Amino acid sequence: MIVQLNAARFRMVNEELYTTTSEKAKAMFKRDPEAFKSYHVGYQNQVEQWPINPLNVIITWLKKQPKDWIIADFGCGDAKLSMSVPQTKVHSFDLVAANNRVTACDMAHTPLKPGSVDVVVFCLSLMGTNIKDFIIEANRVLKKGGIMKVAEVESRFTNLNDFLLNVSRLGFHCTQKDVQQKYFYMFDFKKNRDCKKAKDVPEIALKPCMYKKR
Numbered sequence: 001m002i003v004q005l006n007a008a009r010f011r012m013v014n015e016e017l018y019t020t021t022s023e024k025a026k027a028m029f030k031r032d033p034e035a036f037k038s039y040h041v042g043y044q045n046q047v048e049q050w051p052i053n054p055l056n057v058i059i060t061w062l063k064k065q066p067k068d069w070i071i072a073d074f075g076c077g078d079a080k081l082s083m084s085v086p087q088t089k090v091h092s093f094d095l096v097a098a099n100n101r102v103t104a105c106d107m108a109h110t111p112l113k114p115g116s117v118d119v120v121v122f123c124l125s126l127m128g129t130n131i132k133d134f135i136i137e138a139n140r141v142l143k144k145g146g147i148m149k150v151a152e153v154e155s156r157f158t159n160l161n162d163f164l165l166n167v168s169r170l171g172f173h174c175t176q177k178d179v180q181q182k183y184f185y186m187f188d189f190k191k192n193r194d195c196k197k198a199k200d201v202p203e204i205a206l207k208p209c210m211y212k213k214r
């Protein structure tokens, strides 16, 4: 019974995160901090069912990059990425600070200085109805030539070309595209310019990832 209740709560919080703005999601967790815990217990259960965890792919890649790079993990969960590369400086952001590695903030507005990081990671964290704001923020904090890594569930991309086009209009160039895998798509984007005229770019819409009742 408790297991079923937790699973139902996970699905509810998950749906809320995908269907409201990040500002509302932040307010929801402020009102109800337990909701974040329920979400992460359910999320870990999901991770265990996947053939691969894209976060591990990103960690393996990061371990081969220069140690003096500055990384920003946007939507870091429990900051596993930061723990996995202890010699590298990682700024970890999430709506709630699950531990002292995490800075609690909406990743649409981080405290990072402009042009200060080499890599921004979005691993399964492009939730909310204002994804465009997150990409604009990534562009702001990245150095020119910096890398934005995106991993998302494949079924969220109802129009991949539109996604790639709109991200590129926000100041990026797609340098790597792994869309062969069955479950996850992974992309590398290079920042090629500061994002201006973002107003002309439509909202970046990805389909919510809803989990089925078991």
Ligand code: SAH
Pocket: 017, 022, 025, 043, 055, 074, 075, 076, 077, 078, 080, 093, 094, 095, 096, 105, 106, 107, 108, 122, 123, 124, 125, 126, 127, 128
């Ligand atoms: N990247 C981690 C966690 C993925 S779960 C991993 O791969 O293990 C997605 C996370 O994104 C959740 O912890 C959620 O709270 C966070 N998130 C969603 N929207 C956010 C926002 N606007 N600002 C900060 N974190 C956000």
